[in-house]
Amino acid sequence: MESNDIKYVEIVSYLFPDSCKVNNGECGSHADCDHDKTTNLVKCTCKTGYMNTGSSYNVTCTDSCDVNNGGCDVNAICSHSTNTYAVKCICKEGFTNTGSESNVMCTDTCHVNNGGCDSNATCSHDTTNNAIVCTCMTGYTNTGSGSHVVCEDTCTINNGGCDDHAICSHESKTNAVKCDCKKGYTNTGSASNVVCTDACQVNNGGCNENAVCSHKSSTNAVKCICKTGYTKSGCSCNAICTDSCQVDNGGCEINAICSHDSETYEVKCTYSCEVKNGACDANAMCSHDAATNAVKCTCKTGYANTGSNGHVTCTLTAGRCVANVNSKHVNTTSKAFQKGTCPVSSNGRYGWHFTTPDVSTLFVSIECQFKTAGRVTRMIQTPSTQHAYVYTPTHDTLLSATAVVHGSTKSFSLEHVCGN
Template identity: 50%
Template sequence: TCKTGYTNTGEAPNVVCTDTCTIKNGGCDPNAGCSHDNTTNAVECTCKTGYTNTGVAPAVICSDSCSLYNGGCDINAECSHRLEDFDVVCNCRVGFINVGTVNGVNCSDGCYVNNGGCGVNAVCSHDLTTMAIQCTCMTGYTNSGNGTTLVCTDSCKVNNGGCDSSATCSHDSVTFAVVCGCSIGFVRSGCDITAGCIDSCQVNNGGCDSNAACSHDASTNIVVCSCKNGYVNSGTDSVIKCTDACQVNNGGCDSNATCSHDASTNGVVCSCKNGFVNTGTGTKMK
């Protein structure tokens, strides 16, 4: 009778004892290694690297470890096998980053680690289909990088934030969204926030009196209202009200003169009343 660990491969009446492991892998699973107990020499079946025993003792059934609890990998990792020895390899899925070690893979949402590699002024999110990391500039910032590199720059520093060339670019104090405000001496040409800015004097005469000319201060560009020829300011320095000069102190004419206007220039014309003659000189009538 062959000893434990050996099998008779001879033909009766001959007995030829052969290592059981050399015969159909000792009855072990195809994905198991056959060996012998050091004490009893009984056959022992041990699953190969990359396989796990799913049988009930004494049966050994070797199943791909990746098919069992993801091979022990993190729930956000993919289980595969190393080509050279079929050992289990855990690799974080797209959109996740290993915050553990090579042998202890711990997959964290990539957006939670250094903002997913996005810039400080960018928002990290995931592609709904692939879960790949997506970097998007925050509100108030514009991508000034090239096609592959996202560089989020204050939108106001890029093409004036899309505002008109005669507008100032700033940000909303709450949302940081771009706010376009017309520069001094200009007003918005429409209701839309991105509407262009036009010269204030072109809209309602810049707020000046209908008998005033609208212009701009050479230094500050603020609106300046100046009464037209033949009119004088009867308001204040800040609120210009242009009144027919003849209605204010008789237009500066003598009390015995009538005040009228030149047909061409609308300048004040003083004419002595009947019975009076001009004894003044030049433009001074008396």
């Protein structure tokens, strides 16, 4: 181009400058100004981060975030990239992007993996800032710290707050902790505050007043055992303890009187004839009628019944008297006393030979009391009735001996003992 041409262009540019260089072509500060390639008319294009809210002929550039939230989700905050000023969508507190980086979709965080809460927690939102709040469900306890909530079965932590003697479980409908006293314990608190007390300390465990309450070794369930002197007469589930003497005569024989030991209360069987000789005369033998079991009094040998109206009174017959063994022979032992011979008898192995002082006094009957054998009345008289042999099954000690004799002598002697 010649120099004259250059000067012409410069003059034209000076006189007619590019519109985009004058007040940005009236496009505004948020638009880029250029020219239509066909008509060369000024063309305004909103910059990144802005949107034309006017028309194609009257471009008005408004911050995109002010128009429909910049196209962001309703639960997103619209902002701009610091580098490009492009619209940037960021989900609000309590919401999570379930779309992509370029297509943000904000979903309630509680609907996405339970908001990151423990599987046994309920996800909700803080009423102030909508932040996620994790709350352990009923029946679970937070063992985490701060914002890190860890929910564990409440029953695994200090037995769920239940009594040491209670079993912790959960209500089937609400899963709330439920405390049930173990076997052998009773709730002495309330439904909401279970206090487990040894059942035996509460109304004797439900046992009868005459029973001792204890526990089964295998299950600790209450076990009722009738006290000494009482007998179980109820079913296994509800034992009734009755005075043993009222149940089958306490196990005593039909001829016995059932009573209790004054100290131990154990059953004591006393036969009628052993209690004051069955109310018979001191010189009568007490027995029982075979048919009626009534007490029967029979005068001992040497005595005659002088009573009347069924009352037995035993009186020595004429010419007879009561004699006692010589006092020096009382407490004699078969091992230490002088030995002799005795006739063989089925009454016992060890014989005791008693004699009267002379032939004018003869044995009619004899009653000996031994330490082990007790009362012995059977005797063998040989070679005459001046002699009386009584027998014991083992070595023994003579405590006393009384005889009815025919004669006037009131004493007799122990001659010797025999047996090995």
